[in-house]
Amino acid sequence: MLAEILNLRKLIVPIVVLGLAVIFGLNLLDWNLNKSFFNDMLRVDNFSVAFGGLAIFATLLVLIMSGDYYQKEQGYISDFTAILIFILVGGLMMLSFANLTMLFLGVETLSIALYIMAGSRRFDIRSNEAGFKYFLMGSFASAFLLFGMALIFGTSGSFNIYAIAEYTANAQGNISPLFYTGMVLVIFAMLFKVSAAPFHFWAPDVYEGAPALITAYMSTLVKVVGFAALYKLLTVVFFYTSVKTGLILNIVAIATLLVGNLMALAQDNFKRLLAYSGISHAGYLMLLMMASQEQPTGALLFYGLGYVLSTLAAFAVAIPVFEAAGSEKIDAFNGLGKKQPLLAASLSMAMLGLAGIPPFVGFLGKYYIFTESLHAGFFYTTLIAIISSIIGVYYYFKVIVAMYGKPGNDQKVTFSFTYALVLALTLALSLYLGIRPGAILNIF
Amino acid sequence: MSELVNTSTPQNWYLLLSTLLFSIGVMGVLIRRNAIIILMCIELMLNSVNLLLVSFSAYAGNTDGQVFVFFIMVVAAAEVAVGLALLVSIYRNLGSTDIDVLSKLKG
Numbered sequence: 001m002l003a004e005i006l007n008l009r010k011l012i013v014p015i016v017v018l019g020l021a022v023i024f025g026l027n028l029l030d031w032n033l034n035k036s037f038f039n040d041m042l043r044v045d046n047f048s049v050a051f052g053g054l055a056i057f058a059t060l061l062v063l064i065m066s067g068d069y070y071q072k073e074q075g076y077i078s079d080f081t082a083i084l085i086f087i088l089v090g091g092l093m094m095l096s097f098a099n100l101t102m103l104f105l106g107v108e109t110l111s112i113a114l115y116i117m118a119g120s121r122r123f124d125i126r127s128n129e130a131g132f133k134y135f136l137m138g139s140f141a142s143a144f145l146l147f148g149m150a151l152i153f154g155t156s157g158s159f160n161i162y163a164i165a166e167y168t169a170n171a172q173g174n175i176s177p178l179f180y181t182g183m184v185l186v187i188f189a190m191l192f193k194v195s196a197a198p199f200h201f202w203a204p205d206v207y208e209g210a211p212a213l214i215t216a217y218m219s220t221l222v223k224v225v226g227f228a229a230l231y232k233l234l235t236v237v238f239f240y241t242s243v244k245t246g247l248i249l250n251i252v253a254i255a256t257l258l259v260g261n262l263m264a265l266a267q268d269n270f271k272r273l274l275a276y277s278g279i280s281h282a283g284y285l286m287l288l289m290m291a292s293q294e295q296p297t298g299a300l301l302f303y304g305l306g307y308v309l310s311t312l313a314a315f316a317v318a319i320p321v322f323e324a325a326g327s328e329k330i331d332a333f334n335g336l337g338k339k340q341p342l343l344a345a346s347l348s349m350a351m352l353g354l355a356g357i358p359p360f361v362g363f364l365g366k367y368y369i370f371t372e373s374l375h376a377g378f379f380y381t382t383l384i385a386i387i388s389s390i391i392g393v394y395y396y397f398k399v400i401v402a403m404y405g406k407p408g409n410d411q412k413v414t415f416s417f418t419y420a421l422v423l424a425l426t427l428a429l430s431l432y433l434g435i436r437p438g439a440i441l442n443i444f
Numbered sequence: 445m446s447e448l449v450n451t452s453t454p455q456n457w458y459l460l461l462s463t464l465l466f467s468i469g470v471m472g473v474l475i476r477r478n479a480i481i482i483l484m485c486i487e488l489m490l491n492s493v494n495l496l497l498v499s500f501s502a503y504a505g506n507t508d509g510q511v512f513v514f515f516i517m518v519v520a521a522a523e524v525a526v527g528l529a530l531l532v533s534i535y536r537n538l539g540s541t542d543i544d545v546l547s548k549l550k551g
Contacts, residue, residue: 101512108519112526125537129546132530136482136543139523143489145515150493150509154500159508178459199514205549265491423479439547 013067016081017060041099047245048096050301050443051228055095058221058308061215067317068416069213074119084217086113089223096230100149103229107145107193110225114218118210129138130145130209137192138200145189151182161237167242175241183238187245190233194226195251196282197259199262204263209276212322213272216315219278224304227285231300234292242292249290254384257283259349261388265362270318270330273395274311277354280392281307284369287385291376298441299368300338305440306361306433310353313426316419317347324413335408343415344403346423353430355396356389361433368441406418458499465492479531479541483524489522 027049036043063084070077086109095107115138117129155176156167168175188199195203209214234242258401260280267273288300321343325332337344353360366389373382433440465488472485494513501509531541538545 101515104512105515105519108523112519112522115526115530119533122533123537125534126548128530128534128537129548132479132534132543133546133549135523135527136473136479136486137532139486139527140489142523143466143469143486143493146493147496148491149512150496150500153497153509153512154504157504157506159512163451209549 002061005111012078012081013063013211016085017063018065020056020060020063021217024053024060026054034387036098040400041096041102042093044096046444047228047232047297048092050297051095051225051304054083054301054308055088055091055221055225058217058224058312059084059303061312061426062090062217062221062318063436065216065316065319065422066213066416069211070417075415080117083113083117086110087117090336091221094225094229097229097232098161100152100161100237103144103182104145104149106229108142110222111142111193114214114222117214118206118218120214120389121211124376126209127211128209130206133202133209134206141189141192141199144185144192148185148187148248150184151178155179155182157421164237164252164352165239168238172240180241183241184245184248186233188229189250190230191227192280194223194230195279196286197255198252199304200256200259200279203279204272204275206214207278208269208272208328212315212319212328215274216312220308223278223282224308227282227289227300229345230289230298231297232290235295249286250378250381252363253283253286255292256280256286257385257388260363261391261395265318265391267395268330269328270322270332270399271328273330273347273399274314277312277392278311280388281354283388284366284385287369287373287378287381288380290329291372291380294372294376296372297378297444299365299372301443302361302433302437303365303369304439306353306365306430309426309430309433310350310360310362313423313430314347314354314427316423317343317350320413320415320419324411330402332408333402333408335403336405339402339408340413340415343413346427347403348400349427349430351396351399353434357393359431359434359439361430364403364434364437368437455499455503459496462492465489465495477542477544479534479543483527483531487520487524488537490516492498545546 030044030049031046034045063081066077090106090110090113093102093109097103097106115131115135118134119128121127129130148407152164153177156164157163187301205217210218256279260283262277264273264276264280267276283304288296321332321336322328349360353362356366357363370382370386469485469492470487473482476482476485494516497509497513501507535539535541
């Protein structure tokens with residue numbers, strides 16, 4: 001904002017990128033710190049440092065691309081960076097909360113900033129509609145989150161997550177039914193935020209209507225942070241009581257897998273396709289939520305990172321292609337394989353990564369998830385997950401077939417340096433982790 | 445703390461009242477088609493939570509819940525500000541506040 005007054009708009013993005021890179025480093029220095037801040041409101045531990053690092057990394061990549069994305073609308077860039085940082089702050093609060101107040105404030109900081117972002121194309125009715133739909137559904141879900149928190153407070157007498165866990169441990173077998181109602185409401189609200197079926201219906205509309213860069217950010221950071229927060233709820237707050245939600249989580253996981261993969265088959269809009277692909281990935285992550293008693297934190301981080309890398313790589317290719325073609329359909333990729341083979345090859349790699357084909361990170365991520373959930377004894381759900389991941393390969397290949405198999409026009413896609421930088425970084429990391437997963441997987 | 449409330453009223457009544465208000469809000473969001481009314485229903489849901497928190501807090505003699513209510517009020521105000529701004533831009537583009545006009549995104 002200050003830079004806008006001083007007419008230094010060109011400097012905003014580099015300065016913020018630099019600042020975020022420093023914060024990324026400082027965050028990693030907190031490894032093994034395990035300390036509470038602000039009167040036990042936030043707690044920094046290895047979990048929050050690892051997922052916080054992932055969140056900051058994703059923000060960094062999106063911010064690097066934003067300079068070129070907002071080239072034509074320079075006036076928006078300062079607002080965009082400011083709101084992006086708000087979302088990141090909300091996400092970090094959701095990762096390091098030690099008090100339900102902080103979880104609520106984090107969710108709301110993240111969501112309110114996202115409503116603005118989704119509706120940020122003021123004169124585009126599709127963007128308006130996406131923003132307003134997201135706002136209505138989001139605040140509806142927040143109300144359920146609050147009602148659940150109020151019931152938990154009423155029965156356990158505290159908002160502190162460790163005090164609540166202690167209450168459930170001491171009162172085994174003698175917990176008020178109101179506590180369980182509250183727990184289920186809170187879990188439902190979080191499932192809504194990560195777009196698991198049957199709470200997924202907002203995701204395709206919002207992802208399609210929002211500007212492409214915001215969609216990239218929403219589908220990566222928000223989903224990973226939402227799952228991390230849900231995982232923290234299940235493993236810390238509800239550790240002694242989450243057994244009772246096993247059946248609910250199981251049904252949600254199966255429904256999410258089936259809805260995500262089957263609905264994606266019929267899509268011809270690329271952003272909508274990625275929205276349904278995001279729902280199906282939420283289904284795989286639900287398997288880890290079911291197995292949360294086994295504490296598979298490493299697998300969650302590994303899969304989250306793999307998903308973020310592949311999705312951001314896909315958007316780094318797709319955004320310039322959309323701009324050149326003036327359309328967001330899968331047809332926009334027609335003939336890309338002939339005119340710009342390098343770009344087409346990169347997008348193919350991203351798609352293979354999302355589909356979970358070796359040697360990319362997506363394959364090992366799925367492999368560890370299936371191992372964990374078989375280990376926890378969910379045989380049939382894992383079987384459904386494996387079948388639906390085979391279905392998934394079909395619609396990811398639809399994009400690859402469009403690039404190599406169908407004739408297109410000769411219009412060249414201008415591919416600027418920043419997109420290339422993000423693409424190279426994400427694909428290199430995706431390949432590296434696909435071959436040597438130990439660096440992330442065994443971090444905890 | 446507890447002398448502030450008339451403890452001859454059982455706490456369950458507050459629980460019932462706020463659940464009832466919350467359900468009215470939920471039904472309103474699901475049934476009504478006018479965006480402004482939906483916004484008001486969401487406010488009703490949030491305020492029923494406020495009532496519940498205050499009553500729990502008063503009966504337990506614990507002020508945490510009352511502090512939480514302030515957080516909810518602040519967040520609700522911020523949320524409505526964003527929601528109304530989005531609604532204004534929809535009204536400018538489409539000339540209606542009926543949510544059935546929002547049907548451009550489908551499939």
